[in-house]
Amino acid sequence: MPHFELVNLRRYLLIVTLTVMSLIAACGGASSEPLVVEKEVIKEVVKEIPVVKEVIKEVVKEIVVEKEVVKEVEKQVIVMATPTPNPFIYPPPKVTPAGTLISVGDYWGFMGVDTNISEDSSTKIYINELFEYPIDQNLDGSLKPGFVTKWEVSPDQRTWTLTIRDDVYFHDGTKLTAENAAWGWNRSVSPDTLGGFGLEVAPLLDPAAGGFSAVGDTVKFTTQKPSSTVIMNFTAVSPSRSTIFPQAYFESKGVAGFTENPIGTGPYKFVRRVPGQYMELTAFEDHYEKFPGYKNLQIWDVAELTTRVSMLKTGHADLIAASVRSVKELEESGFGVRQVPGANISWMWYNHHWKEGHLFNDKRVREALSIAIDRQGIGDGLYAGQAKPNCCAYAVPGNIGYPADGIPHPYDPDRAKELLKEAGYDKGFEVDVYTYVGDADWADLPGLTEAIAGYLQVIGLKATVRVVDGQAFKAVFSGSNKDPKALQESLAKEPPYILGVRGSDTRYHTFRTSYIWNHSKGKFGYNQDPNIADALLDKAGAAFDLDKQHEALAAYQLHMNEEYWHAPLLAAVAVFGVDRDKVGTWHTVNGRPFPHNHWSIRPPR
Amino acid sequence: MFGYIASRIFQAILALWFIASLVFVLSRAAGDPAELFTANLAAPEAEQMMRERLGLDQPLYKQYVIYMGQLIQGDLGTSARSSVPVVQILKERMPATFSLALISILIAVIVSIPLGVLSAIYRDGPIDWVAKVVSFLGQSMPSFWLGLMLILVFAVLLGWVAPAGRLGIPSYILPGFTLGWAAMAGIVRLMRSSMLDVLDSDYVTMARAKGLPEVIVIGKHALRNALIPVITYASLILGAFMNGSVVVESVFAWPGIGRVALHSVLGRDFPVVQGVVIVFGSFFIIINLIVDILYAFIDPRIKYGSQ
Secondary structure, eight states, X not given: OHHHHHHHHHHHHHHHHHHHHHHHHHHHHHHHHHHHHXXXXXXXXXXXXXXXXXXXXXXXXXXXXXXXTHHHHHHHHHHHTOOOOOSOXXXXXXXXXXXXXXXXXXOGGGOOOOTTTOOOTTHHHHHHHHSOOSEEEOTTSOEEESSEEEEEEOTTSOEEEEEEOTTOBOTTSOBOOHHHHHHHHHHHHSTTTOOTHHHHHGGGBOGGGTSOEEETTEEEEEBXXXXXXXXGGGXXXXXXXXXXXXXXXXXXXXXXXXXXXXXXXXXXXXXXXXXTTEEEEEEOTTOSSOOXXXXXXXXXXXOOHHHHHHHHHTTSOSEEEOOGGGHHHHHHTTOEXXXXXXXXXXXXXXXXXXXTTOGGGSHHHHHHHHHTSOHHHHHHHTTTTOEEEOSSSSOOTTSBTOOTTOOOOOOOHHHHHHHHHHTTOTTOXXXXXXEESOOTTSTTHHHHHHHHHHHHHHTTOEEEEEEEOHHHHXXXXXXXXXXXXXXXXXXXXXXXXXXXXXEEEOOSBOHHHHHHHHSTTSSSOSOOOHHHHHHHHHXXXXXXXXXXXXXXXXXXXXXXXXXXXXXXXXXXXXXXXXXXXXXXXXXXXXTOSXXXXXXXXXXXX | OHHHHHHHHHHHHHHHHHHHHHHHHHHHHTSOHHHHHSOXXXXXXXXXXXXXXXTTTSOHHHHHHHHHHHHHTTOOOBOTTTOOBHHHHHHHHHHHHHHHHHHHHHHHHHHHHHHHHHHHHTTTSHHHHHHHHHHHXXXXXXXXXXXXXXXXXXXXXXXXXXXXXXXXXXXXXXXXXXXXXXHHHHHHHHHHHHHHHHHTSHHXXXXXXXXXXXXXXXIIIIHHHHHHHHHHHHHHHHHHHHHHHHHHHHHTTOOSHHHHHHHXXXXXXXXXXXXXXXXXXXXXXXXXXXXXXXXXXXXXXXXXXXO
């Protein structure tokens, strides 16, 4: 009997298996027809792409011809006085928004929209759409009025007056007033809600002056002492958020209610936020200046690059934040590639370089280590030609403080060996090259560090790569300098001597970052020698005129570069892949840290 | 039975208290939270302001009392980065992670239990061979690789599903399978060996000798007993899915707690990290508690507490 039952079971299983297989076959058959149609459409698109490529190649050919007869071209321009047509008009012209744009990047989940106090990375992405900055940026990176038309400082350089534009309206129709702006900024600096913008501005304010106050159409605030760069916190180039919410609406809804349905003054209005997934916005057609090109905008948070590329390929995305290494794949797949120049930079640090008698205090050693690195080779090889040698830390062309005559350190391994020999280190020495993980601002820091260690070994150093957590990295270069006991302990452990490889987004205004790291009174204490950079940084800090700040900071950058106090490495573009059928012009800003101004994207004509 | 359940609940509460205390100590041992919370560019005074706002200027024992008091009231603090209450963040993300974990375990169980049973019945036959291959592949393929391959095949090449996001039932298939795949391997192997043990036991021989149909012997007598270790394993796997979802959620842009955990760790948002650890820990402890209680019902031989 058991045997009989087992046979039955086998039969039963056979029947079930056959039935399941038939079902699978049936489902496959049913779905195969529309799939074939989809594939045909994709093939048609692919066929169009070579035509686009041909056009681009022809343009390149024309440029080559012009270069060959460059003098004649120059003469023509002078005689005819024909202005060079600028493809970018700012702001872009008004259009009737149509269609939907789906933009995808690694945006950390859209946890909060209270941009007054949030430091959430994802707020960077939609702040230019839903809210906006008091002081905005031109396409060349220079500052321009946003909802603040003028910013002036008093003769004693302590009281600032910001004039609020009189035709700015929130998405609910209420007007942005000076009182409303003052309320928003006072909320940001309040001890109860301190965060983001407030943490940077509150310590500078004069407590006796009572924070921000509205006077007519202006907002005034007073700092404890002259602070030339406090105004940078109100600009689009600052990482801090100086956005304003409608006071009456915010107070009636509370934080939770506002987060559910936020209202700003930006070119896009809020529709919905699906936490961890996407944010949906719709065009605010009554904006005073910025006219969205699309009726709907969806911004998706997708951490994995391969998934983002897959979304582009399957039509689930129109624009993706890509990587310098995905340019080739995107182009080969027929997608457009948009590059925002100078978005990120990297450089190398020498620990304890400021300490007299230390190995890195010797300029010859610093120079040797820097010129041992083939920046161009790394840029071409590791970063597929999307990263170029750069002369300065934090700054790229177009940023305040970038010296026009700054030259990246050359690649000369023979000279590097000679310098080491001159300095008495012809047998080399041991170095630990520290870097860290989890930095979205530079692609593959460990890979870059491996490459650098390789070049250092060529000149005779024994280099070991140490990949640590970001906070631990910072502690190596700040903690061991600030605390005398930690310094002694750190010095006693040498060799190996310590180098650090860092990446960052660029800073439009490099003063504060330079100060906190390289001024002897800077917050992190990386440099303790006042003779290295203090005078130049103090000069820049004392200048209230932007041109003078630029001049002083450029002198500082040149000095740091020529003395090899640090070793700037590469400046990389930010790469975006786009569906050519959905994305036409896009007004990216050169060197802008956060190049996400979706409102300026226009569909192709 | 009541005594046993009460004692297990007490142990669970103790374990939760231990986790909460450990998280409190570790988060403060990792560095000055005020420094972590304050942006690089902020003036040094900002750190003191943040310290006061967060109550970090208080003595450590006072901080601990406040922390435990808030925890008992369900207050996990506020995210340092987004300034959103941690409870709200977890509440928003919890359904996505839980539902994915449940779907994954369901997929794993539906496939692996019958496969494990059949491979035991038809030992060394083709089904057993298939089961071995499934186990081997399941244990050797990393989930991030499997996830990406599934996206490339089923989303990009075949266009059957969307590559990412939580957009209705079909969007559960790829992440659910990816997460469940590794578990399948373990369950198949465990089910097979457990079933083999049971099939060789005296009471199964006795059941057959009594002339019971093989379906009854296997389904009622053998399977029920063979399932006990599998249920334990599957329950613990469910807990592990909560932790293991970090990778799968990142690959499939799944809006769950796993991604919150990853971002919080990278961003040093330690109130959120604390919240995630406490939630994951609690989940694990509760699952264990439920499994222990279930044992008593599944296997009448198991008696606790009173003996």
